[in-house]
Amino acid sequence: MLAQAIERGYVEKIPVMKPQHWVSDEEWYRDKRIGKIYSSVPPEEKYRGQWIRVDPGDQWNPGETVH
Numbered sequence: 001m002l003a004q005a006i007e008r009g010y011v012e013k014i015p016v017m018k019p020q021h022w023v024s025d026e027e028w029y030r031d032k033r034i035g036k037i038y039s040s041v042p043p044e045e046k047y048r049g050q051w052i053r054v055d056p057g058d059q060w061n062p063g064e065t066v067h
Helices: 002-007
Strands: 011-014 027-031 037-041 050-054
Touching: 002 011
Parallel strands: none
Antiparallel strands: 011 027, 027 037, 037 050
């Protein structure tokens, strides 16, 4: 589903601004229609993975934006 959303232009992959130190494969995606950002971490041997919404207010300093 994610690949289809990217292909159709609804979602775009963006740089991880503040990576979680315990995760090496984290990727961020932005829903271009509503601007919400999500973090994707694939499952690993000891971790089941996650798909969570990123709160931009917790990630950037005032005045910074994601391009």
